[in-house]
Amino acid sequence: MNKQTPIEIDRAERTEKLQGMGCKRKRVEDIRFTQGKGNYVDDLKLPGMVFGDFVRSPHAHARIISIDTTRAKALPGVIAVLTAADLKPLGLHYMPTLAGDVQAVLAEEKVLFQNQEVAFVIAKDRYIASDATELVDVVYEALPCIVDPFKSMLPDAPILREDIKDKMVGAHGPRKHANHIFEWQIGDKAATDAIFDSAEVTIKEMLVDHRTHPSPLETCQSVASFDKIKGELTLWGTFQAPHVIRTVVSLISGLPEHKIHVIAPDIGGGFGNKVGAYAGYVCSVVGSIVLGVPVKWVEDRMENLSTTSFARDYHMTTELAATKEGKILAMRVHVLADHGAFDACADPSKWPAGFMNICTGSYDIPTAHLAVDGVYTNKASGGVAYRCSFRVTEAVFAIERAVEVLAHKLGMDAAELRIKNFIKAEQFPYHSALGWEYDSGDYHTAMKKAMDTIGYAELRKEQAEKRAAFLRGETRDIMGVGISFFTEIVGAGPSKNCDILGIAMFDSAEIRIHPTGSIIARMGTKSQGQGHETTYAQIIATELGIPADDIMIEEGNTDTAPYGLGTYGSRSTPVAGAATAVAARKIKAKAQMIAAHMLEVHEGDLEWDVDRFRVKGLPEKFKTMKEIAWSAYNSPPPNMEPGLEAVNYYEPPNMTYPFGAYFCVMDIDVDTGVAKTRRFYALDDCGTRINPMIIEGQVHGGLTEAFACAMGQEIRYDETGNVMGASFMDFFLPTAVETPHWETDFTVTPSPHHPIGAKGVGESPHVGGVPCFSNAVNDAYAFLNAGHIQMPHDAWRLWKVGERLGLHN
Amino acid sequence: MAKSHITLTINGNEVEALVEPRTLLIHFLREQQNLTGAHIGCDTGHCGACTVEIDGMSVKSCMTFAIQAQGAHITTIEGVANADGTLSALQEGFRIMHGLQCGYCTPGMILRAHRLLQENPNPTEEEIRFGIAGNLCRCTGYVNIVKAIQYAAAKINGNPFLEAAQ
Numbered sequence: 011m012n013k014q015t016p017i018e019i020d021r022a023e024r025t026e027k028l029q030g031m032g033c034k035r036k037r038v039e040d041i042r043f044t045q046g047k048g049n050y051v052d053d054l055k056l057p058g059m060v061f062g063d064f065v066r067s068p069h070a071h072a073r074i075i076s077i078d079t080t081r082a083k084a085l086p087g088v089i090a091v092l093t094a095a096d097l098k099p100l101g102l103h104y105m106p107t108l109a110g111d112v113q114a115v116l117a118e119e120k121v122l123f124q125n126q127e128v129a130f131v132i133a134k135d136r137y138i139a140s141d142a143t144e145l146v147d148v149v150y151e152a153l154p155c156i157v158d159p160f161k162s163m164l165p166d167a168p169i170l171r172e173d174i175k176d177k178m179v180g181a182h183g184p185r186k187h188a189n190h191i192f193e194w195q196i197g198d199k200a201a202t203d204a205i206f207d208s209a210e211v212t213i214k215e216m217l218v219d220h221r222t223h224p225s226p227l228e229t230c231q232s233v234a235s236f237d238k239i240k241g242e243l244t245l246w247g248t249f250q251a252p253h254v255i256r257t258v259v260s261l262i263s264g265l266p267e268h269k270i271h272v273i274a275p276d277i278g279g280g281f282g283n284k285v286g287a288y289a290g291y292v293c294s295v296v297g298s299i300v301l302g303v304p305v306k307w308v309e310d311r312m313e314n315l316s317t318t319s320f321a322r323d324y325h326m327t328t329e330l331a332a333t334k335e336g337k338i339l340a341m342r343v344h345v346l347a348d349h350g351a352f353d354a355c356a357d358p359s360k361w362p363a364g365f366m367n368i369c370t371g372s373y374d375i376p377t378a379h380l381a382v383d384g385v386y387t388n389k390a391s392g393g394v395a396y397r398c399s400f401r402v403t404e405a406v407f408a409i410e411r412a413v414e415v416l417a418h419k420l421g422m423d424a425a426e427l428r429i430k431n432f433i434k435a436e437q438f439p440y441h442s443a444l445g446w447e448y449d450s451g452d453y454h455t456a457m458k459k460a461m462d463t464i465g466y467a468e469l470r471k472e473q474a475e476k477r478a479a480f481l482r483g484e485t486r487d488i489m490g491v492g493i494s495f496f497t498e499i500v501g502a503g504p505s506k507n508c509d510i511l512g513i514a515m516f517d518s519a520e521i522r523i524h525p526t527g528s529i530i531a532r533m534g535t536k537s538q539g540q541g542h543e544t545t546y547a548q549i550i551a552t553e554l555g556i557p558a559d560d561i562m563i564e565e566g567n568t569d570t571a572p573y574g575l576g577t578y579g580s581r582s583t584p585v586a587g588a589a590t591a592v593a594a595r596k597i598k599a600k601a602q603m604i605a606a607h608m609l610e611v612h613e614g615d616l617e618w619d620v621d622r623f624r625v626k627g628l629p630e631k632f633k634t635m636k637e638i639a640w641s642a643y644n645s646p647p648p649n650m651e652p653g654l655e656a657v658n659y660y661e662p663p664n665m666t667y668p669f670g671a672y673f674c675v676m677d678i679d680v681d682t683g684v685a686k687t688r689r690f691y692a693l694d695d696c697g698t699r700i701n702p703m704i705i706e707g708q709v710h711g712g713l714t715e716a717f718a719c720a721m722g723q724e725i726r727y728d729e730t731g732n733v734m735g736a737s738f739m740d741f742f743l744p745t746a747v748e749t750p751h752w753e754t755d756f757t758v759t760p761s762p763h764h765p766i767g768a769k770g771v772g773e774s775p776h777v778g779g780v781p782c783f784s785n786a787v788n789d790a791y792a793f794l795n796a797g798h799i800q801m802p803h804d805a806w807r808l809w810k811v812g813e814r815l816g817l818h819n
Numbered sequence: 820m821a822k823s824h825i826t827l828t829i830n831g832n833e834v835e836a837l838v839e840p841r842t843l844l845i846h847f848l849r850e851q852q853n854l855t856g857a858h859i860g861c862d863t864g865h866c867g868a869c870t871v872e873i874d875g876m877s878v879k880s881c882m883t884f885a886i887q888a889q890g891a892h893i894t895t896i897e898g899v900a901n902a903d904g905t906l907s908a909l910q911e912g913f914r915i916m917h918g919l920q921c922g923y924c925t926p927g928m929i930l931r932a933h934r935l936l937q938e939n940p941n942p943t944e945e946e947i948r949f950g951i952a953g954n955l956c957r958c959t960g961y962v963n964i965v966k967a968i969q970y971a972a973a974k975i976n977g978n979p980f981l982e983a984a985q
Contacts, residue, residue: 036914036915036917037914037917039922040913040914040919040922041906041914042922043919043922043925044896044906044910044911044913044914044919044922044925044929045856045896045897045899045900045906045910046854046855046856046857046895046896046897046899046926047856048856048922048923050855050858050923052849052855052858052859053849053855055850055853136846137839137841137842225957226921226923226957227858227860227866227868227921227923227924227955227956227957228858228860228921228923229860276921276922277921278858278860278921278922278923279920279921279923279957279958281957308859310862311860311861311862311863312862538921539920539921539922539923539958540920541920703917704917706917707917707920707958707959707963708920710959710960710961710962710963711920711957711958711959711960713960714957714959714960714961715957737861737862737863737865738861738863738865738866738955739863739865743865743866743955743957745948745951745952745953745954745955745961746947746948746949746951746952746954746956746961746964746965747948747949747952749960749961751962752960752962
């Protein structure tokens with residue numbers, strides 16, 4: 011062992027004291043959360059506060075004949091009942107969606123999905139409000155409804171959106187049918203078709219990424235407080251993007267934006283559910299403006315699951331063309347996207363199908379074409395990115411299932427087929443057939459590490475033996491090995507192609523060093539459990555040499571934080587993390603000038619050393635950042651303005667492209683359909699790692715949500731549009747008992763364009779996990795020629811597969 | 820609605836209050852007692868975010884009326900820290916082992932783990948997983964919650980705990 015010099019020991023000690031990037035810093039947030047001192051929206055209690063609750067439609071599609079609020083208003087404790095008739099004069103009965111559509115706040119002439127908001131009752135407490143919702147008399151005339159998106163564009167389909175039935179050009183171009191929202195195409199159709207016409211091998215599969223819901227443990231909620239004297243509105247809410255909410259509220263209410271104070275306090279999980287604007291937020295605002303008292307709205311779980319923002323519901327006809335040796339030549343995908351009753355997808359405005367065009371995945375597929383048709387149905391609106399960047403889970407599911415289907419057809423090993431088609435390390439930056447520029451990757455190294463660790467060859471050998479034993483009738487268990495090698499696209503995004511309602515998707519950091527050398531930094535993002543207060547401080551600690559414990563991170567208050575687009579699509583680290591580094595470097599540049607002045611040398615004679623600038627060649631001559639901070643306020647160089655702070659609005663030059671290799675080993679009892687995950691190994695490459703402990707936690711959580719989605723979680727409707735099982739009784743959230751053990755691993759391929767090389771990780775495990783589980787199930791049944799088995803893979807459905815295959819006789 | 824008078828002990832403090840018969844214990848604790856640590860996550864008794872301890876049992880306080888707590892001794896997350904204000908072994912375990920993320924399930928999870936360790940001071944991983952199956956977490960995937968509880972068990976029992984958060 012090499013003995014460290016005293017200088018090295020000193021530097022190591024100073025580095026450790028910083029608790030900067032790369033260390034497993036314990037979370038700052040946990041001090042309050044473990045003591046029940048978090049501050050969530052429903053914890054807020056304001057003088058005179060009243061409560062709102064919704065009257066909701068029992069029908070999926072019906073005309074509203076009349077709404078009579080007389081009985082409700084007569085109930086003692088009821089203060090007001092709002093209906094569309096009250097909102098219409100204010101122009102608030104509809105609100106704009108992020109996708110360029112409008113969405114009813116309170117239904118006017120028709121209801122378009124079950125549990126749609128019809129009236130908003132405001133009462134002095136939540137019990138009375140709830141009572142009064144049952145006293146609002148609404149007469150409906152039921153209409154035929156559309157649940158199956160494949161029936162939306164039939165010639166005789168009932169027209170759902172009468173409000174826009176004559177508007178045959180939507181936000182994303184011409185509409186083909188009154189129930190059509192958009193068609194979006196990318197890639198070279200003619201070239202793709204030509205390759206398919208002459209290819210040696212093709213596969214075509216309908217892959218359904220079924221409707222589900224992000225379902226954070228805290229539902230959506232808000233408290234609006236309007237000060238009539240000042241004309242100012244304060245709105246607390248479960249907002250992943252508080253600044254955007256402020257702009258939206260200003261645009262729809264007409265209140266000037268500087269008189270709106272939006273505050274997102276602690277958020278109990280988001281996972282995409284809390285990006286959009288919901289009727290409840292609007293009604294709490296209107297209620298407070300009308301009544302002049304604070305109005306609280308808190309969703310219950312059934313409302314959450316059945317109304318605010320589902321995810322997925324993508325029906326993807328996926329095709330690959332290849333040589334018989336397994337070289338993939340082309341990909342062709344058509345998606346039928348069920349958007350529900352309103353197009354309220356939370357995508358960057360120019361991307362009606364999100365980043366679905368990442369669907370060529372980790373493979374060098376030279377030619378591709380993707381077309382997406384969005385349609386209306388009588389279901390809740392949404393289409394949010396559930397723990398993923400926009401439609402990236404869908405895209406990765408399509409390609410990762412498709413390569414397995416192709417491998418099966420070719421009789422090739424699924425890992426071998428992947429490796430054969432990987433984009434090679436020397437091809438980066440890689441330009442994909444569907445328009446993206448992948449920043450960096452080393453797929454072969456990651457795959458080899460994963461296969462070696464999991465013992466891939468032995469697993470296949472064991473599987474072959476188990477299959478033979480099954481066919482001999484010696485066991486009723488079948489074994490599946492699931493693989494997923496995913497590439498994500500996160501960190502939206504460059505202004506040339508990413509905006510929300512016209513606002514470029516930058517993000518921001520404002521860092522201020524106080525005279526005594528402690529720091530407050532304010533961010534445009536908003537943590538919902540990701541640990542931002544801990545990790546942003548680590549970036550600053552490393553950049554500026556101030557201990558992370560002396561740095562406070564503040565988010566969610568739109569009055570104090572610089573404008574940012576918020577936290578979703580794994581954009582906090584790629585965008586706001588970059589802003590943090592850039593702002594810190596601005597400060598550092600000024601600090602260097604101050605240090606030079608203090609040390610009476612030229613700034614070029616100084617070098618950075620952990621927490622100080624020192625004179626090159628004279629390490630004993632230095633000034634620490636703390637000393638520099640004091641000087642910045644006490645005796646800055648002549649002609650330099652005092653203070654030590656900087657702000658950066660970071661415009662990312664590109665997205666980041668995290669990737670990973672996941673393996674799942676599963677055993678399924680064909681008689682019961684019960685699937686047991688024996689092993690799950692996740693290798694992630696998210697570039698530079700800021701806090702390995704938090705990364706591992708993010709991976710565990712994302713894998714658990716992937717497990718839920720693939721293995722049972724679903725928002726299902728019956729043929730009359732009744733939402734089936736919108737409670738935790740039926741909606742599958744895994745407990746500690748069902749949840750598998752997770753093994754994590756990593757490689758590090760930094761992003762070349764990001765200031766610290768970080769790519770983001772929070773959503774990778776979900777994106778990569780869903781196809782890995784589904785591939786494990788499909789692989790288990792593959793030797794029985796089961797064909798593609800659709801998700802979710804709960805025991806009942808897998809038992810039915812056994813029935814179909816005649817395994818139970 | 821007519822109110823009923825109840826007396827009970829919450830975190831060692833005697834409390835007298837008037838409650839409507841239909842007031843849920845969770846609303847009573849959060850809104851009348853300002854103890855907002857316990858949370859509401861599901862309304863149907865599945866998620867356990869509202870878990871508190873009543874007379875030596877883990878109880879989902881959204882499934883209980885306040886009036887049923889007449890005479891009861893209740894412990895909430897606000898009453899879990901050590902007497903000197905430092906974090907209890909469980910609270911510390913959750914932090915050290917990264918057993919929480921958004922923090923919403925954490926108070927219920929810690930209260931449940933507290934009771935589990937009272938009844939089984941040295942649980943196996945399987946016993947812990949079964950023991951917390953009434954409490955849902957959307958963020959952590961449970962691995963680190965299990966470790967947090969193992970950490971606390973070791974600390975309470977005076978045993979070394981060698982497993983470090985990865």
